[in-house]
Amino acid sequence: MASEVYHHCKFEVPEIIFGRGLLRQVGSCARRLGGKNIFLVSDQGLFENGWVDFVMKSLTDAGLRFVYYDQVTPNPKDHEIEQGALEYISKNADVIVGLGGGSAMDAAKGIAILVSNGGHIRDYAGNDKIYRPLPPMVLCPTTCGTGSDVSQFAIINDTDERCKLTIMSRCVAPDISLTDPDTLSTLPDEHVGSTAVDALSHAVEAYFSVASSTLTDVNALRALNLLSRSFVAAIKERKPEDMENLSRASLHAGMAFSNSLLGVGHALAHPIGGLYDANHGNVNAVLLPEVLRFDFPVVKPKIQDMAVALGSRWSDDEAGAEETSLETVVNMLESGGAPSSLRSLGVQSDDLELIAQRAFKDICVLTSPRETDESDLLTLLKKAY
Amino acid sequence: MASEVYHHCKFEVPEIIFGRGLLRQVGSCARRLGGKNIFLVSDQGLFENGWVDFVMKSLTDAGLRFVYYDQVTPNPKDHEIEQGALEYISKNADVIVGLGGGSAMDAAKGIAILVSNGGHIRDYAGNDKIYRPLPPMVLCPTTCGTGSDVSQFAIINDTDERCKLTIMSRCVAPDISLTDPDTLSTLPDEHVGSTAVDALSHAVEAYFSVASSTLTDVNALRALNLLSRSFVAAIKERKPEDMENLSRASLHAGMAFSNSLLGVGHALAHPIGGLYDANHGNVNAVLLPEVLRFDFPVVKPKIQDMAVALGSRWSDDEAGAEETSLETVVNMLESGGAPSSLRSLGVQSDDLELIAQRAFKDICVLTSPRETDESDLLTLLKKAY
Numbered sequence: 001m002a003s004e005v006y007h008h009c010k011f012e013v014p015e016i017i018f019g020r021g022l023l024r025q026v027g028s029c030a031r032r033l034g035g036k037n038i039f040l041v042s043d044q045g046l047f048e049n050g051w052v053d054f055v056m057k058s059l060t061d062a063g064l065r066f067v068y069y070d071q072v073t074p075n076p077k078d079h080e081i082e083q084g085a086l087e088y089i090s091k092n093a094d095v096i097v098g099l100g101g102g103s104a105m106d107a108a109k110g111i112a113i114l115v116s117n118g119g120h121i122r123d124y125a126g127n128d129k130i131y132r133p134l135p136p137m138v139l140c141p142t143t144c145g146t147g148s149d150v151s152q153f154a155i156i157n158d159t160d161e162r163c164k165l166t167i168m169s170r171c172v173a174p175d176i177s178l179t180d181p182d183t184l185s186t187l188p189d190e191h192v193g194s195t196a197v198d199a200l201s202h203a204v205e206a207y208f209s210v211a212s213s214t215l216t217d218v219n220a221l222r223a224l225n226l227l228s229r230s231f232v233a234a235i236k237e238r239k240p241e242d243m244e245n246l247s248r249a250s251l252h253a254g255m256a257f258s259n260s261l262l263g264v265g266h267a268l269a270h271p272i273g274g275l276y277d278a279n280h281g282n283v284n285a286v287l288l289p290e291v292l293r294f295d296f297p298v299v300k301p302k303i304q305d306m307a308v309a310l311g312s313r314w315s316d317d318e319a320g321a322e323e324t325s326l327e328t329v330v331n332m333l334e335s336g337g338a339p340s341s342l343r344s345l346g347v348q349s350d351d352l353e354l355i356a357q358r359a360f361k362d363i364c365v366l367t368s369p370r371e372t373d374e375s376d377l378l379t380l381l382k383k384a385y
Numbered sequence: 386m387a388s389e390v391y392h393h394c395k396f397e398v399p400e401i402i403f404g405r406g407l408l409r410q411v412g413s414c415a416r417r418l419g420g421k422n423i424f425l426v427s428d429q430g431l432f433e434n435g436w437v438d439f440v441m442k443s444l445t446d447a448g449l450r451f452v453y454y455d456q457v458t459p460n461p462k463d464h465e466i467e468q469g470a471l472e473y474i475s476k477n478a479d480v481i482v483g484l485g486g487g488s489a490m491d492a493a494k495g496i497a498i499l500v501s502n503g504g505h506i507r508d509y510a511g512n513d514k515i516y517r518p519l520p521p522m523v524l525c526p527t528t529c530g531t532g533s534d535v536s537q538f539a540i541i542n543d544t545d546e547r548c549k550l551t552i553m554s555r556c557v558a559p560d561i562s563l564t565d566p567d568t569l570s571t572l573p574d575e576h577v578g579s580t581a582v583d584a585l586s587h588a589v590e591a592y593f594s595v596a597s598s599t600l601t602d603v604n605a606l607r608a609l610n611l612l613s614r615s616f617v618a619a620i621k622e623r624k625p626e627d628m629e630n631l632s633r634a635s636l637h638a639g640m641a642f643s644n645s646l647l648g649v650g651h652a653l654a655h656p657i658g659g660l661y662d663a664n665h666g667n668v669n670a671v672l673l674p675e676v677l678r679f680d681f682p683v684v685k686p687k688i689q690d691m692a693v694a695l696g697s698r699w700s701d702d703e704a705g706a707e708e709t710s711l712e713t714v715v716n717m718l719e720s721g722g723a724p725s726s727l728r729s730l731g732v733q734s735d736d737l738e739l740i741a742q743r744a745f746k747d748i749c750v751l752t753s754p755r756e757t758d759e760s761d762l763l764t765l766l767k768k769a770y
Contacts, residue, residue, distance in 0.1 A: 007404055007405075008402075008403070008404030008405075008406075008407060009401075009402075009403050009404060010400070010401065010402050010403075011398075011400075011401040011403070012400045012401065013396075013398065015395070015396075015397045016394075016395065016396040016397065016600065017393075017394075017395050018393070018394050018395075018396070018598070018600070019392055019393030019394060020392075020393075021393075022393060213403070214607065214611075214633050214637070215401065215403070215636075215637075218603040218604060218606075218607045218637070219603060221603075222599065222603045226599075248599050251600075252599070252600075252603070313698075313699060314698060314699065
């Protein structure tokens with residue numbers, strides 16, 4: 001491995017429980033956190049697939065009551081959070097369980113913020129704006145990309161401003177992250193690739209981040225390795241071992257980016273998601289190759305390890321490592337059927353300047369390894385258009 | 386990297402703060418945990434080197450009072466813990482700061498157990514015997530081996546029985562692990578190697594453990610890699626970047642073994658430490674090559690990654706990977722001036738059977754990758770004698 005220089009670092013992750021069949025432990029986890037009346041946040045798709053019932057049974061088996069809230073849509077909206085918070089308060093709930101993809105888990109986090117801190121969710125956008133402790137939380141991911149179950153981030157759509165609010169605070173990391181890879185068995189085909197791309201972007205941006213450290217790098221590289229081995233196979237064949245590797249990659253990438261933060265890819269993906277309600281993974285898929293090209297010149301000492309993680313043999317050839325890393329990522333995206341242009345996602349060319357302006361204000365720009373301004377971001381957007 | 390099969394896993398680490406100069410934050414950490422009157426546990430060596438004063442100043446700067454307790458010796462003793470607990474209670478302390486090597490930190494943990502749970506420290510030996518919450522703890526390692534600052538273990542000497550008590554409980558992991566590699570600058574030469582060997586053993590045994598997981602392996606392998614790069618150089622030249630790598634290796638190895646537990650090496654080292662008050666790192670140094678030989682036959686799929694972490698190029702040659710891994714470890718130990726026989730540490734051949742008997746009851750045997758009995762352990766001891 002290459003030599004690296006790190007400076008100060010902080011690293012914090014929730015208690016992690018990972019394994020097939022372990023969703024049945026969610027009730028005992030919630031009880032351990034002091035819960036008696038659990039606020040269960042999930043969505044209708046998971047209800048139809050039986051996972052919500054599975055969790056309800058686990059809660060009941062642990063002697064707990066619960067309130068079920070499913071008014072959550074992709075790119076969760078401010079008003080969904082507000083309604084959930086009212087429901088939580090009126091039902092006297094005490095512990096929050098979030099079951100689902102990033103949307104359900106971020107909605108759970110948003111509800112936790114409002115019930116303990118009041119106000120509008122917009123008040124908490126930015127870094128460290130939460131002062132009162134949140135109710136205990138158990139988050140159970142059922143996709144393979146978000147990392148929300150371990151992260152110090154929550155992303156909520158501000159529907160008035162048509163933008164995504166990035167809330168960053170150690171408070172929004174849950175107490176327990178519980179991943180049961182069996183839940184991926186019912187994930188619709190089109191979401192396997194799009195959520196795994198999110199994990200891939202998290203791993204790359206976390207690895208390149210100026211706030212990366214030895215503690216985040218080991219996780220980012222392991223995520224890249226797991227994805228290089230199982231991304232395409234999981235999408236095509238859905239074998240349980242490959243699906244489990246995607247779950248694990250999502251977890252490792254989440255542990256990395258929660259502590260090192262991200263870069264220009266997510267800074268750009270947030271305003272696009274806010275303006276168009278677009279699939280977050282698809283937006284990342286389009287941006288990722290351009291993010292790699294943009295960042296490569298300033299992260300040269302880290303690229304050989306990245307190439308090895310992505311499946312290459314170690315080589316001292318720096319340019320070769322860049323090339324094979326990019327090629328591997330692009331091949332993964334293409335084999336996975338990911339979209340390759342912002343245009344194909346419905347992004348309007350007239351909006352590119354607005355997107356660049358908003359991205360420049362996103363918190364993720366702060367940890368970009370390459371200094372950037374609005375015009376760099378606009379150039380990147382045009383290349384991805 | 387090799388393919389691996391993992392099953393269920395749990396992973397839990399404290400909040401981690403790492404970086405040169407960061408010991409000055411210990412006061413704000415203790416205050417953040419609600420402290421007003423801090424119980425500072427350290428030892429006389431660190432007092433002489435000025436680090437205790439440094440911490441006292443940080444506590445005072447944070448507006449905190451403190452009580453200083455330094456009645457701690459290597460392989461901390463039950464009566465030292467008891468006296469510390471009485472002192473804590475009589476002075477109405479509220480948060481514990483442990484500053485030092487494994488001895489000071491394990492003593493801090495032992496005191497935390499007694500002040501909140503009462504009884505004799507022997508009552509808590511074994512797995513999960515602690516029922517009442519401990520006072521908040523910040524642990525600051527000043528050696529490069531113990532991992533006690535992140536681990537769910539505390540090892541205390543039972544002076545009546547002349548044995549080490551292994552206490553394992555998630556309660557004894559601190560709230561905050563704060564590593565400032567600058568503190569290694571005053572570590573006596575002979576302790577650099579002996580504590581780094583402990584980290585090396587932690588990494589190897591954690592990596593081989595039956596309870597290892599993707600989450601622990603990334604940390605164990607990174608520890609091995611950092612040690613292979615900096616172990617000998619740090620001992621010989623003490624350059625700050627190599628010393629920092631040892632600190633980092635200790636942290637990674639601690640994160641690994643705290644969650645995957647250890648194996649026969651530590652199972653044997655504990656009774657030897659109990660009987661002879663021997664240096665823990667030196668005992669590990671003697672045992673490690675035999676542990677590798679003992680475990681290799683049952684961990685074959687993991688050895689290539691180990692060899693790569695230890696600095697070899699990837700090769701499909703399994704036997705070659707074993708050989709180079711063993712060679713690298715033995716070379717590190719020899720170049721670091723580590724002892725190579727139990728006899729040279731004063732172990733009596735008449736005691737080998739007793740050691741094997743006690744080791745077989747040690748909790749670390751449970752996670753040994755190779756099924757073992759007393760006679761296996763005795764054979765291993767004889768080889769290391």
